Amino acid sequence: MTDARNRWAAPFGWIARASRVPGEERRSLVQTTKAAVAAVLAWIIATAVLDLPQPFLAPYAAVFLVQATVYRSLRGWAQQVGAVSAGVLLAAGAGQFIPSVTVALGLVVFTGLLIGSWRGFGDSGVWVGVTGMLLVSYGNATEPVLLADRLLETALGAAIGAVLNAVVLPPLHGGRLRAATSRLASAVADVLDETAALVRGESPEAADVLQDRMLDVRSLVAEAEEAIGWTREGRYLNLRGRRETREEPLANLVTLWPPLTQLIDAVSEAARSEQPFRHPGEHGRGVVGDLLEALAEVARSGDPDRLDRCSKLVEEIDRLLVTPTDEVTTSIGLGAMALPARRIVQQLHAD
Template identity: 85%
Template sequence: MMGGKTPFAWAARAFRVPGEERRSLVQIAKATAAAVIAWIVATAVLRLPQPFLAPYAAVFLVQATVYRSLRGWAQQVGAVSVGVLLAAGAGQLIPSVTVALGLVIFVGLLIGSWRGFGDSGVWVGITGMLLISYGNATEPVLLADRLLETALGAAIGAVLNAVILPPLHGERLRAATSRLASAIADVLDRTAELVRGGEPTDGLDDRMEDVRSLVAEAEDAIGWTREGRYLNLRGRRESREEPLANLVSLWHPLAQLIDAVSEAARSEQPFRHPGEHARGVVGDLLEALAEAVRSGDPDKLDRCRELLGEIDHLLVTPTDEVTTSIGLGAMALPARRLVQRLRAD
């Protein structure tokens, strides 16, 4: 959670900046409060004996999203119920505690592997194991207590997570947008250098791999944001994911553009590589695209459209320099797609 930061630096950033550290701190505080409240209710109000499962369940139900908390509550209560029934059956039918323990663990983990239980599936075997080992499996009242305290703790954790500062992931979305825009713009600038100079620039392949990685991170951020907004009382205030999704859509035409430029630069056949003037126009277009991506300003695309028009003119009007260059056409198509997808936002 803290990565390479010291605990003091991490805590200072959590209080100073409304980012991931602060969200983690809020979730930790909520999990702690849920556990304490569950313990107080189970001991002082319901007077349940040894209600250790109540705070345990409460902590685990303060999830990263409200949806996961509510889904986890249903899964956990279902898993614990099956574990209680499994322990009760084994306690009544198998005299040996050792044999009953082994059977309950095996069958419980087997049943818990059903995907409907999700991450809570392990609770089937664990609940059965605890009840058998504590000698509660033959006492119906204690079995009911275990089920009640689990449902109580899980409910308190889920409700606190949904009502008190329900988690959102807007800062993750904004950070991913900034990083991906910067990486794409940098690749476009370096590609412009390659087009003009005709010589490969250092590190372009590595930077494309960086963009690929950032696209995967962006898709993950979009997924978290959408899930975080679902059933969330603060969901309407969440950041929009459309700008980031728009940047993600640039990946394929960008990769096609890099392939076309690299192939033209490596080719020994003159008709595949545009002449100096055409390369200058393509370079200007890529730099204009980089500026539009970096700034997020749709007005910057006016210059891109002008340059696309000039490229179209070069393609249909033979000159001494350009004779319907295959290389220029190969570069123009993905460049046009980049402009179109940026306009889609």
């Protein structure tokens, strides 16, 4: 009973979130509304203003040109108009030189799909063959006026969709970027804390758990890279581009992935090793653990002022590596951990 109630309530919850929170739901609602408005405008202009007969391509093109970014809308307009133009010309040629509709249909579809595979047409390439097929099958291929109408309808609808998307609340992807930043920062901080616990002497079995956690972090890094790409593309040609969230904090977290992987590999290898000289002594492990916990705090807070403590701990590790102590035989394991840890601190300082 509860599950059924939740299923019925889900759409209302989605609408409530869209009106309350500036997230994915609101962006989807805005884009859907713009697509509907673009279709209606394209139909009204095509029928009431231009008096085009059966202008079904106008609203169709308008809907598909309300894309996730302004750049994709403008690029899609050029691609779709180009694809439909090629299909119209192909149908016109078939109508002039091939008397059989059946033969013309097959040749137009075959040739149109081959031409549409050119990467310059993008996702709109299929419309070379489809447009030619529709015109030939409807018997419009031999009527230049109707061919011109189909081209005009497509250009009109595509232009309305692209312009509306570019002018009315052009889409931004800052929400996706902020969410990805928060998730990745939290995951990196948790992994650093777990690595610190392993350095300090937690059971070697914890190294296997840590490796599984790293797979989760790798997935979040991929998500972060995708969010950065969407944000950069969303800013391009966007009238609201200056309001877009900066991607630098997330990009900086992504750059920590290679040294973080090396650090955890070094710690895990040392923890599993049965050779005493591979694992640092108690004091060295304590310093490395303190460094990892300090880095976790920086990752969570994003506060560069906390890096001073990290730098001091790196200097302490360097001193342990060059100064003879009772733990001198552990320098191999300590050195393997020190290099990626130093790279993480340097990368955070550079950012």
